[in-house]
Amino acid sequence: MARTTTLLGAAAVAAALVLTGCSGSGGAGAAAAAAGPDLPIGDEVSTTVDPALTALLPDDIVEKGRIDVAVDIPFPPMAMYDDTNREVGFDPELGRLLGQKLGIDVSLNKQAFDSVIPSLQAGNNDIIMSGMNDTPERQETLDFVDYTHGGFAILVAAGNPKGITTQADLCGTTVSVQKATVQGELLRAMDCGSDPVTVTELPSDLDAQTALRAGKSDAYVSDAVVAEYVAATTADGEAFDVVRDPENPAGFNPVYSGIGLLKDDAGLTEAIRQALQALIDEGTYQQVLDRNNIGAYAVASAEVNQGAAQ
Structure with a gap:
């Protein structure tokens, strides 16, 4: 079911997030809420909020104040820890960038790869960012916003x-x-x-x-x-x-790999797709690829379920 929110309401939430923060990385739920917003730091790639994209976020995500991301760590260069135990690599860094563009916090939640889909089905996470291949079999359960293409x-x-x-x-x-x-x-x-x-x-x-x-x-x-x-x-x-x-x-x-979302989360899928397209258009997506040494595997545009055509 598609769920949307008004521009006024979404913009207010985005402003509140910037001022107060909602959650940090490392786990979903109330314990994460006090950790502060998870934003790019140091030499990580950064972007700016687009209120028009914030308006696409479903009501339940806006009310929660964050997007919970299932990520299998370590899986370098897609995801790993730095010497401060911060989640880095393509998936965590792109996840933070998407949250920044959408004007909402992200919580990066370590999840064993074989349990990332069940974690969505149980409501513990909203999206998967774990280098997951987009296949017809997985498309029976998920929609994919594809973000890399390689063998x-x-x-x-x-x-x-x-x-x-x-x-x-x-x-x-x-x-x-x-x-x-x-x-x-x-x-x-x-x-x-x-x-x-x-x-x-x-x-x-x-x-x-x-x-x-x-x-x-x-x-x-x-x-x-x-x-x-x-x-x-x-x-x-x-x-x-x-x-x-x-x-x-x-x-x-x-094959294509991408961000996985449950099929009934069409509103969130479209918000993520448009946010990724904005990052592609402004060049920050390519910067995240390049800093993780996988620039050759870029996609030209943000598309959904390209794996079905392979």
């Missing part, structure tokens, strides 16, 4: 002891992935004849990386943006190699 990448131990050079070489190997991700589905669907991929699903992306490093898997598969970051930063770049498949130089099976 998956394969990581192997340094020196590539198994000689994996293409996606097809994964047949007959053990591959670690994070639980409940599209990568696991794609690997199981590969046509390997009598020598299928053995998929090891683990609770977190870091667990999947650790399995490869410990020799419990032959490869690790993740979003290209994540895999590139992991290869460059783990053990000063000496732990892993990225498999460069000549037939898929930008990663295999490119």
